[in-house]
Amino acid sequence: MAGNKFGHIFTLTTFGESHGPALGGVIDGCPAGITIDEDAIQADLDRRKPGQSKIVTQRKEPDQVEIYSGVFEGMTTGTPIGFVIHNSNQKSKDYDHIKNAYRPSHADYVYDKKYGFRDYRGGGRSSARETAARVVAGSIAKQFMSGVQFHAFVSAVGDLKLENPHLINDFSSIESNPVRCPDPKMAKEMEEYIKQIRKDGDTVGGLVTCVIKNVPIGLGEPVFDKLHAELGKAMLSINAVKGFEYGSGFAGASWRGSQHNDLFNTDGTTKTNYSGGIQGGISNGMDIYFNVAFKPVATIMQDQNTIDKSGKEITMEGKGRHDPCVVPRAVPIVEAMASLVLADYFLMARTNSIIGDHNDI
Amino acid sequence: MAGNKFGHIFTLTTFGESHGPALGGVIDGCPAGITIDEDAIQADLDRRKPGQSKIVTQRKEPDQVEIYSGVFEGMTTGTPIGFVIHNSNQKSKDYDHIKNAYRPSHADYVYDKKYGFRDYRGGGRSSARETAARVVAGSIAKQFMSGVQFHAFVSAVGDLKLENPHLINDFSSIESNPVRCPDPKMAKEMEEYIKQIRKDGDTVGGLVTCVIKNVPIGLGEPVFDKLHAELGKAMLSINAVKGFEYGSGFAGASWRGSQHNDLFNTDGTTKTNYSGGIQGGISNGMDIYFNVAFKPVATIMQDQNTIDKSGKEITMEGKGRHDPCVVPRAVPIVEAMASLVLADYFLMARTNSIIGDHNDI
């Protein structure tokens, strides 16, 4: 109830603070019989982990996952999958300066107000370190949904933007550059820009686009649990996200219906895909695509005026180890959340009808 | 589970097809002791109902709500509030032409695939007529959250856009024009544009902005149930919505952290509000504001090529009574969903702490 559980049938509950002994999670509702590749999970974690390249935070965390239950002889048993990632590089002293002070545009102030006090070390529960648990679960969800391809990538850093990112079909270069942009030339520009931002002691926002291919028809529930509504919630729950759009998105709001409607081919596919693979909240088998907007990280390497607990004005020095731009590391998190949604809705779809087209789902 | 329930503690479950005998809902978890103004509920319904002006659909539905339970002697009792709106103007025969055909960019095709068959009359469950139930529940939520002000309005129709709509402070003109735009001059332009669109037998999309004032501090749950994630899901669950952004939104993705951070005043308020009233997923007491993107309505008054159930190409004639632009009628729906989220999170916040600042919540 208190917001640390995601999903309806295929569910993930996470726990852990950035500077406690460990973080982790429990996946409940994962079906029995899925062969688990632990190396693939670790590979996804490595895409998220700090210190992976020169344009991300230089903190070092091995982020090694231990699975405690729910997998037996390499296969899921249908019982809950409990897993833990031990924290190894906590420098809690780094955070003494924020013990009694509120960092601008962080959660410090609201946590103190809401809970009466807070674990101030590294942001505690509000740290994006929590997303490591999502990546573990998302990787398992991807192994369950093995017929579906999830392609997330960076489509903008600051003002550097790819045109029509949802039309990209060649995803082969994404992992070959530290920005995770599928266009090598743009990737290089973005990388240089992020380096400059870092030199300035500043941070910058960006966009992640996700294209999901080979989606079964029929995923999505009517009314409140539309597929895109849950995808939107999933993305908006990632730290630093400010916006979500799918299909034609915000641009589509200025179009005419006669331009926007996706006409059918005789096989039920559509000639265009402004719907973004979802109609009436239910997948139609076309590619699902969406954009996720990330604000610039709030922790900057510059002095800022702020207040302490007593309301006194103070100057806060910029220090610590932080990302100048969060989107390269956000890519596997976006994929993880997307795969969790699809796995969950796939299982729900199995309960929807006794006459529907189950070959499709 | 099948997606017709919204909320965690203050919950709404809706039912009803556009051409069945009635639609309605059940609110469970509404606290006892709230004085209910039934006229205010009806007034909100009237803002949503068809036929209210020349720029919306000319269908006539009185949309009269009957409350069957949970209110006694004018006050909520704490037991579920069941309510019904009888349908009175169903012209099911109008829909015989879509019985075996799939309207482009509608839910017809996916409903048939998912469920094996569908109630084709007026879109059945996928009709936006369902949102009448949301408006009833949202109106009750607003009466519960009476200290909070919800101001939704139209900020764009096609390419006609208000600048910085979240900075608008004068909401007095919203209800005095059929578009529900707070700027009378822009409202007039939008109205003319919608009339032109209708003459063309076409439709157009738009934006609704919502500004929420006097929000208690501390609403929002960590990690998956962040306040803006739930607001996003709420908005994306409204028919025709393609995008959601709050605070700096998509624009903020190109900013630098040094521009974007909201510095504190000594009373805990912030000098700017790019955070949109929410930090770390929790309300900080500043105005919450967000934009919702609506695509153009798929039903147009033009011939379109499409397919029937057997996959045969057919031509579908444009007919029926539909909205050329959905945003004027969407305004009360956006408010309703926002108030449902806030009422729900307000109740959750009462369970979060035994030492937190409960005066604030």
Place this chain on the structure above:
Amino acid sequence: MAGNKFGHIFTLTTFGESHGPALGGVIDGCPAGITIDEDAIQADLDRRKPGQSKIVTQRKEPDQVEIYSGVFEGMTTGTPIGFVIHNSNQKSKDYDHIKNAYRPSHADYVYDKKYGFRDYRGGGRSSARETAARVVAGSIAKQFMSGVQFHAFVSAVGDLKLENPHLINDFSSIESNPVRCPDPKMAKEMEEYIKQIRKDGDTVGGLVTCVIKNVPIGLGEPVFDKLHAELGKAMLSINAVKGFEYGSGFAGASWRGSQHNDLFNTDGTTKTNYSGGIQGGISNGMDIYFNVAFKPVATIMQDQNTIDKSGKEITMEGKGRHDPCVVPRAVPIVEAMASLVLADYFLMARTNSIIGDHNDI
């Protein structure tokens, strides 16, 4: 959240007070494609309704159900099934004497304390009249689980008890006597006893036994949602229930393991069935059987000392129209709750495994 919803996937949310305009409910998650027999629903309602025989309350309520949604051309569509039963025989004035007084062993006192006030007419939400909505939903669940047989019957009234009721195999006489006891001789004794109780202005408790035949193997979730735990909650949620036992039940607590273990036949069935068809919380295909204990109805036709709202002692006269013994009318309610649990767990079971024996479920 506030407790008016039952189930996980196949869910029922109910609303309504005994003396409001109507009661009803919403079934969400019912699969598409089930042919609905409305006469069968009404027949189940008639088994629960007041005034059906001389040994139940003489109130007259037709209890006619109206289905508002979710069924189209006689078949479920997969969308929520909203239904309403209008109240027609409310004599609210009958309850003026309890407006400010607390009936002993009723919910009056705790409702006032919990909610601050209450709808006192006929018990309001705490009235067993609410169970009419459960019978509607349960009847639909039975139509979905059409291969499974639910046989509930009265096995005790006061000290008149059937021996080994779970071994009964002939259910043909249950509906041919007003007590709903499968043994005609015992039924006659019980009937006479209830008549005597009524003459005494008193009430008496009893037991309902339920035997479920032809249950699929594999229903039930590990740990907290064991099948019998949910059946227990379902039964304990019925008004006046004080106890639940399944299989060997309380008697089994004094046995030895060597007596209690159910040895296997080679086909996986067991030679005995002290397990009551459930092992480790999961159905094993044998008959499920359980007993439900109902206390005597608290409303008696005798003067009782009690207190009013101010804590003053008063004498309350016994009046109104009430059941001398609740179990005959409880039989369809027990069946309804059992069928709701099985329908829900059947759908859950479809999501548990990609390698399990789906032919069985």
Place this chain on the structure above:
Amino acid sequence: MAGNKFGHIFTLTTFGESHGPALGGVIDGCPAGITIDEDAIQADLDRRKPGQSKIVTQRKEPDQVEIYSGVFEGMTTGTPIGFVIHNSNQKSKDYDHIKNAYRPSHADYVYDKKYGFRDYRGGGRSSARETAARVVAGSIAKQFMSGVQFHAFVSAVGDLKLENPHLINDFSSIESNPVRCPDPKMAKEMEEYIKQIRKDGDTVGGLVTCVIKNVPIGLGEPVFDKLHAELGKAMLSINAVKGFEYGSGFAGASWRGSQHNDLFNTDGTTKTNYSGGIQGGISNGMDIYFNVAFKPVATIMQDQNTIDKSGKEITMEGKGRHDPCVVPRAVPIVEAMASLVLADYFLMARTNSIIGDHNDI
């Protein structure tokens, strides 16, 4: 969804098999500000752990809990409490004989049918070892509900039964004997009986009674989530439980209303308490009491006929380390589940009314 989560607001999700690396859980929704006594948690675990006395299994497991999150400087932070108990004494080879065989009255057969295969070591997820996680969470719930006293004890072993156990007021001897029976003389008899049972290579069932004192008025939700319905589900979810009754229970089913009604004192308390502290599903401030029936453990030290996976008849030897009677170790589990229910319903009650008597809750 798959049944490993308990509670609505104060929730526990558990994971872990008896022979995996670790078991544990996540508590979500625990309010901030509760001072945590880790020694008290360990003390409760020690009451459940194997090897604690001569009448329980002689397996040795230290059952040492590690809290990974949610507690900072000795106080709950309002974020999820993740905890782990490492398994240390797994002798998986002990279970090779059940790899392909089904133990009578165990979950082996149904797990194989439901999931397609199973982790057969020590029962895997169906082992009562899982309840260690419940004891951890229950101990934290008790610390939150520190004003309430939970007294569970053994009231029967086989045919040795305490009379009117719910009237016991002296709980001082419970922990001073290995049976956990409050009557020292009966405790001695029970102990001797269990020793005899063990010598016979057999097992025996028993009853646990729980008396809860100082319960706030107003806990419990209408209709489906009645307080006793949730307590019943909680108890029935414990391994080996076959029945639950509260207040007058099964005995009350043979009483008359004129005997059974609890008349009021002028302060709102009642002269008798056949209601068991709950009326209409809501606590009335009187003692809550209930009985829980445990069957004899299925694993006996005798040869039994059974079948293997292929359906072939085999003889299974009785071996391993098991409890001759489970109730002494079940006492802290019953308390744990009761405290989880009350903590959860206490938080729910804070959301029920804006005019109710909050001093009471």
